[in-house]
Amino acid sequence: MMSQPTNPHVPHAGTELYDVSRDELVADSAPPGEPTPAPKTGVLKRLVHRFSVLGLIGLLLVAFWLLIAFVGPLIAPYKGGALTSTEIFGSYGAAHPLGTDYLGRDMLSRILYGARYTVGLALAAALLASLIGTFFGLLAAVSGRWVDEILSRLFDAIISIPSKVLALVVIAAFGSSITMLTTVAAAAYIPGAFRISRSLAMNVMSLEYVQVARARGEGIFYIARVEVLPNMIHPMLADFGLRFVFIVLLLSGLSFLGLGVQPPNADWGSLVRENIGGLSEGAPAVLMPAVAIATLTIGMNLLIDNLRRRGRSHGGA
Amino acid sequence: MAERDMIEVKGLRVVAGAAPAAVTEIVKGVDFSVRKGEVLALIGESGSGKTTIALSLLGYARAGCAISGGSVRIGDVDVLSLDAKGRRALRARTVAYVAQSASAGFNPARTIMDQVTEPALLHQLMTKDAARAKAIGLFRSLALPAPETLGERYPHQVSGGQLQRLMAAMALITDPAVVVFDEPTTALDVTTQIEVLAAFKKVIRELGTTAVYVSHDLAVVAQMADRIVVLNGGAVKENGAVAQVLDAPVDAYTRQLLAATRRPEAALETPPQSGKHVPPLLEIRGLAAGYGRLDRFGAPAVRVLDDVSLSIARGSTLGVIGESGSGKTTLARVVAGLVDRARGEVLFNGEALPAQLSRRTPEQYRQIQIVFQNADTALNPSHSIADILARPLAFYHHLRGSAAKKRMLALLDLVKLPASIATRTPAGLSGGQKQRVNLARALAADPALILCDEVTSALDTVVGAAILDLLAELRRELGVSYMFISHDISTVRAICDEVIVLYAGHRVEAGQRDVLAAPPYHPYTGLLVDSVPALKPGWLDARREINAAALPPLGESAGIPELCAFRARCPVRIDGMCNMTPPSLKKLPSGAEILCHHSTSELNRLQTQEAIPA
Numbered sequence: 001m002m003s004q005p006t007n008p009h010v011p012h013a014g015t016e017l018y019d020v021s022r023d024e025l026v027a028d029s030a031p032p033g034e035p036t037p038a039p040k041t042g043v044l045k046r047l048v049h050r051f052s053v054l055g056l057i058g059l060l061l062v063a064f065w066l067l068i069a070f071v072g073p074l075i076a077p078y079k080g081g082a083l084t085s086t087e088i089f090g091s092y093g094a095a096h097p098l099g100t101d102y103l104g105r106d107m108l109s110r111i112l113y114g115a116r117y118t119v120g121l122a123l124a125a126a127l128l129a130s131l132i133g134t135f136f137g138l139l140a141a142v143s144g145r146w147v148d149e150i151l152s153r154l155f156d157a158i159i160s161i162p163s164k165v166l167a168l169v170v171i172a173a174f175g176s177s178i179t180m181l182t183t184v185a186a187a188a189y190i191p192g193a194f195r196i197s198r199s200l201a202m203n204v205m206s207l208e209y210v211q212v213a214r215a216r217g218e219g220i221f222y223i224a225r226v227e228v229l230p231n232m233i234h235p236m237l238a239d240f241g242l243r244f245v246f247i248v249l250l251l252s253g254l255s256f257l258g259l260g261v262q263p264p265n266a267d268w269g270s271l272v273r274e275n276i277g278g279l280s281e282g283a284p285a286v287l288m289p290a291v292a293i294a295t296l297t298i299g300m301n302l303l304i305d306n307l308r309r310r311g312r313s314h315g316g317a
Numbered sequence: 318m319a320e321r322d323m324i325e326v327k328g329l330r331v332v333a334g335a336a337p338a339a340v341t342e343i344v345k346g347v348d349f350s351v352r353k354g355e356v357l358a359l360i361g362e363s364g365s366g367k368t369t370i371a372l373s374l375l376g377y378a379r380a381g382c383a384i385s386g387g388s389v390r391i392g393d394v395d396v397l398s399l400d401a402k403g404r405r406a407l408r409a410r411t412v413a414y415v416a417q418s419a420s421a422g423f424n425p426a427r428t429i430m431d432q433v434t435e436p437a438l439l440h441q442l443m444t445k446d447a448a449r450a451k452a453i454g455l456f457r458s459l460a461l462p463a464p465e466t467l468g469e470r471y472p473h474q475v476s477g478g479q480l481q482r483l484m485a486a487m488a489l490i491t492d493p494a495v496v497v498f499d500e501p502t503t504a505l506d507v508t509t510q511i512e513v514l515a516a517f518k519k520v521i522r523e524l525g526t527t528a529v530y531v532s533h534d535l536a537v538v539a540q541m542a543d544r545i546v547v548l549n550g551g552a553v554k555e556n557g558a559v560a561q562v563l564d565a566p567v568d569a570y571t572r573q574l575l576a577a578t579r580r581p582e583a584a585l586e587t588p589p590q591s592g593k594h595v596p597p598l599l600e601i602r603g604l605a606a607g608y609g610r611l612d613r614f615g616a617p618a619v620r621v622l623d624d625v626s627l628s629i630a631r632g633s634t635l636g637v638i639g640e641s642g643s644g645k646t647t648l649a650r651v652v653a654g655l656v657d658r659a660r661g662e663v664l665f666n667g668e669a670l671p672a673q674l675s676r677r678t679p680e681q682y683r684q685i686q687i688v689f690q691n692a693d694t695a696l697n698p699s700h701s702i703a704d705i706l707a708r709p710l711a712f713y714h715h716l717r718g719s720a721a722k723k724r725m726l727a728l729l730d731l732v733k734l735p736a737s738i739a740t741r742t743p744a745g746l747s748g749g750q751k752q753r754v755n756l757a758r759a760l761a762a763d764p765a766l767i768l769c770d771e772v773t774s775a776l777d778t779v780v781g782a783a784i785l786d787l788l789a790e791l792r793r794e795l796g797v798s799y800m801f802i803s804h805d806i807s808t809v810r811a812i813c814d815e816v817i818v819l820y821a822g823h824r825v826e827a828g829q830r831d832v833l834a835a836p837p838y839h840p841y842t843g844l845l846v847d848s849v850p851a852l853k854p855g856w857l858d859a860r861r862e863i864n865a866a867a868l869p870p871l872g873e874s875a876g877i878p879e880l881c882a883f884r885a886r887c888p889v890r891i892d893g894m895c896n897m898t899p900p901s902l903k904k905l906p907s908g909a910e911i912l913c914h915h916s917t918s919e920l921n922r923l924q925t926q927e928a929i930p931a
Contacts (some may be wrong), residue, residue, distance in 0.1 A: 004583050144794045208689040208691060208694045208695040209694065209695050209696055209697040210689060211650075211653075211655055211687075211689070212689070212695060212758070213683070214654075214655060214674060215653040215654060215655055215674070215686070216686075216708075216709060216712060216762070217674065217677065217679060217682030217683075217684070217712075218712070219367055226700075226708075230697070230700070231697065231698065231699050232698035264860060
C-alpha cells in the first residue's frame with residue numbers, strides 16, 4: 001500500500017498533467033475563485049440525485065413526520081384531548097378517519113398531536129446526545145493524552161449503568177416531565193456517541209493532512225473544526241439517525257410503561273398503551289400509533305442505510 | 318515461426334463500465350505473443366492497462382470491466398471462450414498470478430505452509446505430503462532462509478521481500494505453464510528488490526516457466542525479460558527484444574520513458590555564498606529520537622535515530638537516503654516538530670529550534686514546511702483546492718479576499734496547474750496533480766526550508782521526473798532549501814547537493830553528492846549504489862555472483878550500543894573489530910565523512926575490486 005495507492009475514484013492522468021477535461025466535479029459549481037457559495041446551491045438536488053429509491057422513501061417518510069410534528073395540531077380535525085364520539089374503539093369512517101380511542105377521542109387528531117411529542121422529544125434528545133457526544137469525542141481526540149484518558153474513563157463509567165434501568169429510576173424518582181424525558185434519553189445515548197466520534201476523530205488525526213496542519217502551527221480547535229470534523233460528519237450523521245430511532249423506541253417504551261408523557265397528552269407509545277384493550281378487536285386505535293412508530297423508525301433506518309453506503313463509498317476518512 | 322507460441326494475444330479489448338452507461342475502452346486492441354520459456358515484460362505507467370492485460374491472461378476482468386473483444390490463447394486453450402469451470406481449471410494448472418502486495422495477499426491467521434500449498438490441495442493436484450515436499454523445494458530454489466521450517470511461521474514473522482518470494486512459491490506450486498508477475502518488487506527497497514529479482518530469475522530459469530512480468534521500471538525489466546512490450550493508454554507502443562527497446566527505441570513514448578529513467582545529472586549549482594560566516598539554515602547536532610516512553614537516561618523505548626548530525630546551507634538541497642525503517646521520515650518529523658527528540662540540538666538560522674511545536678514562534682512555523690509522500694492522505698478530502706491553499710495564506714500572511722485569490726492563482730501557476738483546478742476537491746485530481754497541490758501549499762507559506770518526504774515515490778517515472786524538475790526550478794527561482802528524503806539513489810543524485818546516508822538510525826555517511834558516484838564509500842552506501850538496477854541486460858546476473866559470496870564470519874558482539882549497526886549485513890566486516898569497538902568518524906578524500914573501521918585505501922581497494930565483474 002505504500003506504493004501507488006489505488007483509489008478507484010481517482011483518475012490517473014499519467015503524462016497528461018494538465019488535463020482539464022475531467023471537469024465533471026466543477027460542472028455544477030460557481031466560476032473559479034468563488035468556492036464558498038458553490039456547494040450550497042446544488043446540495044439538495046445532489047442529495048436527491050444520489051439517493052437510491054429506498055433511501056428516497058426513507059427521506060420522504062422522515063420528512064413527512066417532521067412536517068407533521070410542526071403542523072400536526074393545525075391540520076388536526078379535532079382538539080387533541082376532545083371527546084368527540086360516543087363510540088369507543090370505533091372503526092375507520094368519514095368523521096373519524098382512523099377511528100376513535102378507548103374514550104371516544106378522534107385517533108387521527110391524537111396521532112397528529114402525539115407526533116410533536118414523539119418526533120420532537122426524540123429529535124431534541126438525539127441532537128443533544130450527538131452534539132454533546134461529538135464535542136467531547138473531538139476534544140478527547142485532539143487534546144493530550146490526559147484529557148483523553150479522563151474523558152474516556154468517565155464515559156466508560158456512564159456506559160456501565162444500564163440506560164433503561166437508569167431512565168426508569170430517574171423518572172420514578174423525579175417524576176416525568178418533558179425536560180426530564182429529554183435529559184434522560186440524551187444522557188443514555190451520549191456515551192455511545194462519544195465513543196464513536198472519538199474513534200473516528202482518532203483515525204482522522206493520524207492522517208497526514210492533520211499532521212501538516214499541526215506542523216503549520218494551527219491550534220487544536222481549528223484542527224478539530226476544520227480538518228477533522230468535516231471528515232467524520234458522514235458517519236456521525238448515520239450514527240445520529242440510529243440514535244434517533246433508539247430514542248423513539250426508548251421513549252415509546254417508557255410511555256408504554258406509563259412513565260413517559262403524561263395524560264391527557266400522549267405520544268405514540270402512550271397511545272398504544274392507552275388503547276391496548278382494543279387489540280383483541282383489532283381496533284385502529286391501537287394499530288395506527290404502532291404503524292406511526294413503525295413508519296418513522298423504518299423511514300429513518302432506510303435513510304441511514306443510504307447515508308452509510310455513501311459514506312463508505314467515499315472511503316470514509 | 319516454427320513452434321507454436323505459448324501465449325498468443327490478438328486484438329484484445331477491455332472496456333470499463335456497463336453497456337448502457339458510458340463505456341471507456343481501457344485496452345485498445347493489443348497483440349503480442351510469448352514463446353515457451355520466454356519472459357515477456359509489459360511496461361507502462363499506471364493507467365496504461367498493463368495489469369488489465371495481465372489479468373486477461375487468466376480470463377479475468379476486474380469488477381466493472383469486461384473483455385469486449387479479441388482472443389487470448391495459452392497453449393492450446395482459448396482462454397476467453399472458457400466457461401467459469403474451465404477458467405477455474407485454467408487457473409489451477411496453467412496460469413498463476415503473483416500480485417504486487419504480498420502482505421495483502423497472505424492471510425495473517427494461517428501458517429505460510431498452509432497457504433503456499435493451498436492451490437495444489439484445493440484443486441486436488443497432489444497429496445498433502447507431496448505438496449509440502451514441493452513447497453520446501455521451492456523455498457530452497459527461491460533462496461529463502463531455513464526452507465525446512467519456514468512453512469511453520471506466520472506471514473508477519475517474515476520480511477516483505479521473503480513474503481514476496483513466498484507468493485511466487487504459492488504460484489509455482491501447481492507447476493503452471495505461465496506465471497504472471499504483477500509489479501512484484503515495486504513496494505520493496507532496492508537491496509531487497511535485488512534478492513527477490515535474483516530468486517525469481519533463478520526459479521524461472523530452473524523450471525523453464527513462461528512468464529509475463531508487469532512493471533513500470535525499465536531497469537528491472539531489463540534484468541528479467543527477454544522481450545519488452547511498451548504500453549501507453551491501453552495500446553502497444555513498441556514490442557521488441559530487450560536490447561532493441563533499450564538501445565534503439567523506435568517509438569517516441571519509449572524514448573520518453575528511457576529519458577525519464579536515465580536522468581542526466583543536473584549540473585551542480587553551488588548556492589551563492591554571501592560571506593563566510595553565515596550560519597547554515599538548518600543544523601542538527603547529535604540528534605537522537607524515537608517513540609515510546611523515555612527511560613532513566615532520557616532515551617526512548619524504540620530508538621529510531623541515534624547521533625545524527627547534518628547541516629543544510631541556505632538555498633541548497635540535502636538528500637537523505639536509506640531503506641525503509643532507517644529513520645528518514647522520523648528525521649523530517651523531528652525537524653517539523655511532530656516527533657519529540659530525546660537528545661541533541663537543532664539550530665534553525667543559528668537559533669535553537671524548540672522541540673515542541675507549541676513553543677515555536679509563528680515565524681519558525683512558517684519557515685519550515687513539510688510535504689508528505691502520500692498525496693492522497695496529505696490533502697483534506699473535504700476541502701477544495703482553493704480552501705487548502707487559502708489557509709496558509711490567511712494563517713501566515715493574513716491575506717484574504719482578492720489578494721489571497723491572486724496569490725493562490727499565482728501559486729497554482731508556479732506549480733504548473735491550471736486555475737480551473739481551484740474549485741475541485743482532491744478526489745478530482747490525479748496523483749501528480751495532488752502532489753503539486755501539496756507542494757503549492759508548502760510554498761504558500763513562503764518557507765525557507767521544505768522537508769520533502771519521498772515526494773516522488775508514489776508517482777510514475779515520467780510524472781515523478783516532472784515533479785523533480787519542478788522542485789529544481791522552484792529552488793532556482795525562490796531560493797528555498799530542501800531536505801529531500803528518498804530511498805531512490807537516482808532521484809537523490811538528480812536533485813541534491815549534499816547527501817547523508819542513514820542506516821538503522823545512524824548516519825553512516827555524509828558528503829557531497831559526488832560521494833555516490835564512485836568508491837570509496839561506506840560499505841552500506843556501496844550496497845545501496847550497487848543495488849540500483851542498471852539499465853542494461855545482464856546486470857543482475859553479474860550482481861548475483863557478488864551477492865552469492867558469503868559474508869565474512871563474525872563472532873559474538875560486545876554489548877555496546879554504539880557498535881556499527883550495519884555489521885550484520887556488511888560484506889567487508891572484520892571479526893574482532895566491528896563487533897567489539899564502535900567505529901570512529903573518518904574523512905574520505907572526497908570530503909565525505911563515514912562511520913567505518915576500514916581505511917580509505919582499503920575501502921577503495923575492496924570496492925573497485927568488487928565493481929569489476931559488474
